[in-house]
Amino acid sequence: MTILDQIIERKKEEVAAAKSRISLDRLKNTALFGRPTYSLKASIKNKSGIIAEFKRQSPSKGIINNNVEPLEVVSAYENFGASGISILTDHDFFGGDLNDVLSVRNEINIPVLRKDFMIDEYQFYEAKSIGADVVLLIASCLSPAQVQEFTDLAHQLKMEVLLEIHTEDELKHFNSKIDLVGINNRNLKDFKVDLQHSVQLKNQLPKEVLSVAESGIYSLEDFQFLKEKGFDGFLMGEYFMKNTDPAKAFEEFSSQI
Numbered sequence: 001m002t003i004l005d006q007i008i009e010r011k012k013e014e015v016a017a018a019k020s021r022i023s024l025d026r027l028k029n030t031a032l033f034g035r036p037t038y039s040l041k042a043s044i045k046n047k048s049g050i051i052a053e054f055k056r057q058s059p060s061k062g063i064i065n066n067n068v069e070p071l072e073v074v075s076a077y078e079n080f081g082a083s084g085i086s087i088l089t090d091h092d093f094f095g096g097d098l099n100d101v102l103s104v105r106n107e108i109n110i111p112v113l114r115k116d117f118m119i120d121e122y123q124f125y126e127a128k129s130i131g132a133d134v135v136l137l138i139a140s141c142l143s144p145a146q147v148q149e150f151t152d153l154a155h156q157l158k159m160e161v162l163l164e165i166h167t168e169d170e171l172k173h174f175n176s177k178i179d180l181v182g183i184n185n186r187n188l189k190d191f192k193v194d195l196q197h198s199v200q201l202k203n204q205l206p207k208e209v210l211s212v213a214e215s216g217i218y219s220l221e222d223f224q225f226l227k228e229k230g231f232d233g234f235l236m237g238e239y240f241m242k243n244t245d246p247a248k249a250f251e252e253f254s255s256q257i
């Protein structure tokens with residue numbers, strides 16, 4: 001079983017437990033459920049294009065940073081020009097929590113991506129109830145039909161979708177309703193990073209689609225390379241989070257671009 005298979009197995013159990021704990025009706029009645037959302041598409045066009053991620057740990061790197069609070073980090077990301085924030089909400093593999101999104105929502109004014117493994121409609125209502133503006137759909141965990149259905153549901157809930165692909169075959173999951181396409185530079189099966197492979201995939205997407213280069217952007221050179229190749233957005237986590245002070249790391253990076 002790959003790590004991705006393990007994550008999905010665990011996620012099914014988690015979603016079942018969440019459903020029996022909090023009903024859909026209760027989610028729909030939460031304070032944030034009806035809030036107007038921010039558009040990541042718009043923010044990517046207007047700002048740096050960086051989607052800066054809050055991530056405590058990952059299966060490939062283990063603990064990255066367990067000593068910082070979401071709000072202090074993401075406020076700095078916002079102040080120093082991030083287009084959006086990505087927050088991992090998966091607990092068992094990434095050390096995240098739904099509350100990490102909830103606790104920052106009313107304190108910042110840029111879009112927040114709820115980063116998790118979305119496999120069930122329930123999770124979209126949950127995302128809206130914690131204040132997410134955007135959700136991630138990972139092609140390798142879903143069928144093209146599920147991507148369509150989940151995109152429609154996200155849109156009904158006034159959230160945008162970022163479709164993550166990694167292989168040529170996954171281009172089949174794209175449909176014209178998708179808001180943004182993320183190309184993961186990291187293979188979720190063996191964790192290898194390959195920027196050239198992502199550029200090649202990006203060139204097979206329709207020109208007008210907003211593209212996001214995800215993962216393994218570890219230097220100014222990596223960022224500039226991907227920008228020159230035409231990526232609109234850049235999802236970066238570890239490069240900032242691995243520092244004792246991720247806020248300062250982001251400030252330094254953003255002053256150079």
Ligand SMILES: O=P(O)(O)OC[C@@H](O)[C@@H](O)c1c[nH]c2ccccc12
Nearest residue numbers: 053214215216217235236237238239
């Ligand atoms: O920390 P990095 O290498 O900058 O990567 C960030 C982000 O792209 C990565 O966390 C990610 C991309 N796709 C995912 C899917 C699930 C969990 C995590 C991810």
